[in-house]
Amino acid sequence: xxxxxxxxxMAKADNLTKLSFTRWNADWRNATVLYEQAAVxxxxxxxxxxxxxAFEKASKGQEMISSPWDAAKHMESAAALAKELGxxxxxxxxxxxxxxxxxECGRSQPASDALGKGASALEDTNPDExxxxxxxxxxxxxxxxxxxxxxxxYRAVTSINVKLERYTDAATFLLRWGVAADKCNAVNSQxxxxxxxxxxxxxxxxxxxxxxxxxxxxxxxxxxxxxxxRCTSKLLSAYEESDVEEIKRLAQSSPxxxxxxxxxxxxxxxxxxxxxxxxxxxxKAEEQTLDENDLT
Amino acid sequence: xxxxxxxxxVDAICKKYEKYDVERLNGDNVAGDDAFARxxxxxxxxxxxxxxxxxxxxxxxxxxxxxxxxxxIRRTKARLLEEVPKLQRLALKKNIAFCxxxxxxxxxxxxxxxxxxxxxxxxxPDRIQSIPDGSTNGAKATGSWTAxxxxxxxxxxxxxxxxxxxxxxxxxxxxxxFRQEYEMRKMKQDQGLDIISEGLDTLQNMAHDxxxxxxxxxxxxDEIDSKVDKATSDLKNTNVRLKETVNQLRSSxxxxxxxxxxxxxxxxxxxxxxxxxx
Numbered sequence: 001x002x003x004x005x006x007x008x009x010m011a012k013a014d015n016l017t018k019l020s021f022t023r024w025n026a027d028w029r030n031a032t033v034l035y036e037q038a039a040v041x042x043x044x045x046x047x048x049x050x051x052x053x054a055f056e057k058a059s060k061g062q063e064m065i066s067s068p069w070d071a072a073k074h075m076e077s078a079a080a081l082a083k084e085l086g087x088x089x090x091x092x093x094x095x096x097x098x099x100x101x102x103x104e105c106g107r108s109q110p111a112s113d114a115l116g117k118g119a120s121a122l123e124d125t126n127p128d129e130x131x132x133x134x135x136x137x138x139x140x141x142x143x144x145x146x147x148x149x150x151x152x153x154y155r156a157v158t159s160i161n162v163k164l165e166r167y168t169d170a171a172t173f174l175l176r177w178g179v180a181a182d183k184c185n186a187v188n189s190q191x192x193x194x195x196x197x198x199x200x201x202x203x204x205x206x207x208x209x210x211x212x213x214x215x216x217x218x219x220x221x222x223x224x225x226x227x228x229x230r231c232t233s234k235l236l237s238a239y240e241e242s243d244v245e246e247i248k249r250l251a252q253s254s255p256x257x258x259x260x261x262x263x264x265x266x267x268x269x270x271x272x273x274x275x276x277x278x279x280x281x282x283x284k285a286e287e288q289t290l291d292e293n294d295l296t
Numbered sequence: 297x298x299x300x301x302x303x304x305x306v307d308a309i310c311k312k313y314e315k316y317d318v319e320r321l322n323g324d325n326v327a328g329d330d331a332f333a334r335x336x337x338x339x340x341x342x343x344x345x346x347x348x349x350x351x352x353x354x355x356x357x358x359x360x361x362x363x364x365x366x367x368x369i370r371r372t373k374a375r376l377l378e379e380v381p382k383l384q385r386l387a388l389k390k391n392i393a394f395c396x397x398x399x400x401x402x403x404x405x406x407x408x409x410x411x412x413x414x415x416x417x418x419x420x421p422d423r424i425q426s427i428p429d430g431s432t433n434g435a436k437a438t439g440s441w442t443a444x445x446x447x448x449x450x451x452x453x454x455x456x457x458x459x460x461x462x463x464x465x466x467x468x469x470x471x472x473x474f475r476q477e478y479e480m481r482k483m484k485q486d487q488g489l490d491i492i493s494e495g496l497d498t499l500q501n502m503a504h505d506x507x508x509x510x511x512x513x514x515x516x517x518d519e520i521d522s523k524v525d526k527a528t529s530d531l532k533n534t535n536v537r538l539k540e541t542v543n544q545l546r547s548s549x550x551x552x553x554x555x556x557x558x559x560x561x562x563x564x565x566x567x568x569x570x571x572x573x574x
Contacts, residue, residue, distance in 0.1 A: 148512040186511070188504035254497035 006041030032061030072101035108144035112137040147180040191228035
């Protein structure tokens with residue numbers, strides 16, 4: 001059967017599905033089989049455009065005969081071909097469709113995997129869309145209670161955000177990662193996520209935010225007594241004392257070297273900016289409060 | 297002035313002119329019959345020798361010799377302190393035993409002697425303790441050694457690290473070299489320990505990650521387990537049914553019926569053939 005010309009197969013299948021005078025009901029079952037064969041033939045001949053179309057039609061056929069699993073599989077193949085062709089909006093559309101079909105089957109893991117694949121395909125060309133896909137993938141897993149699998153997705157989101165220099169977003173996602181880790185009792189990952197978030201805040205030279213973040217995270221007992229917690233408190237006190245040597249030494253220390261490499265890179269660049277400025281800002285803030293008191 | 301003071305003074309003077317005291321040298325076994333006196337004499341002798349050693353220690357230049365002497369003195373002191381309770385008991389026993397049994401004995405102790413003996417025994421521990429043995433300074437240094445780390449840390453012996461400047465320790469070439477070598481070795485040990493601690497940190501991190509990974513895989517394994525169980529039972533069912541079907545096909549009864557029917561058909565065919573041939 002594979003030796004038959006895929007064009008012929010496509011034509012035949014189209015005939016079966018097109019409603020006309022002689023045909024009142026489209027014969028999707030046979031058509032789907034023919035479409036699948038045609039698609040495989042096209043892929044073998046490396047005619048990606050036609051193969052992609054064939055896969056799309058095959059997927060539609062599978063949907064019609066109510067087998068969403070196969071439909072989703074064909075959608076994924078179509079999306080992979082679209083990626084090779086460089087039709088980026090089609091990539092995201094196809095992967096989204098595939099993910100929906102997987103959810104129809106009730107399988108959340110493949111659904112999120114599909115979105116993850118789409119996001120990694122779009123990382124270079126359309127990073128915003130990629131971030132969006134990653135977020136959706138994380139949400140699917142969290143709904144289903146499978147936060148453990150979401151760690152890799154969070155890691156990817158953080159690296160994209162840091163690359164795009166959206167540090168507040170990166171820090172937000174790190175904190176969400178901490179929440180996910182908390183739910184599945186992954187203490188080590190949680191502490192690492194919190195430490196990374198504080199480093200990101202310090203890299204943005206936002207000491208107040210970092211301090212607030214540390215205070216919030218210290219509510220979690222396991223963070224406070226962990227290696228990462230201790231390292232964080234040392235880092236913040238080094239910042240307060242404007243001790244550059246100490247900051248650099250801590251950036252080489254072991255809790256930070258065991259974080260994600262993206263975070264290590266920005267940690268090595270600490271401290272950014274002038275530490276004395278931080279002190280001046282703090283003093284100014286204190287002075288202002290004093291003035292207000294005087295007025296009252 | 298109490299009896300003790302007089303006694304000590306007399307002792308000091310006697311010691312000074314000891315070498316002229318032939319009688320004492322000959323009369324060491326005068327108190328041979330008296331157990332208490334014997335023991336007390338021996339203890340006294342030990343105390344004297346310890347004091348002498350302490351004196352030589354304080355004048356000794358060689359630090360190793362000083363250390364050895366101090367150690368000996370300490371040992372002697374400990375031994376003597378053990379003897380003191382024996383002496384006390386003996387002194388009391390003397391009182392009770394002799395007073396009861398030998399009321400009119402010449403060997404019996406008079407009241408004054410009793411009291412003197414008691415006083416001597418009481419004074420003995422103080423004398424023993426006051427022998428200098430070079431450990432009084434060390435006690436203060438160890439006192440300031442508090443554990444301040446938030447976690448338990450491995451600590452090495454560092455009692456007299458910074459105390460080498462006091463006049464108690466005098467430095468020589470040898471001792472300086474010795475100390476330098478000690479510092480070098482300590483530094484090397486510290487470096488080695490730093491490397492070990494880094495390695496341990498990495499191991500700890502890897503172990504934590506492995507722990508989380510395994511936790512992640514436990515529910516997956518459970519799922520796989522249940523799915524494979526289901527597949528196995530399906531397969532068993534199918535096998536049983538297949539076996540039944542195959543048996544039915546190959547049952548001998550069906551086979552015989554097939555053969556008989558075949559023979560009948562052949563017979564009919566032969567009959568027709570014969571009829572047609574005619």
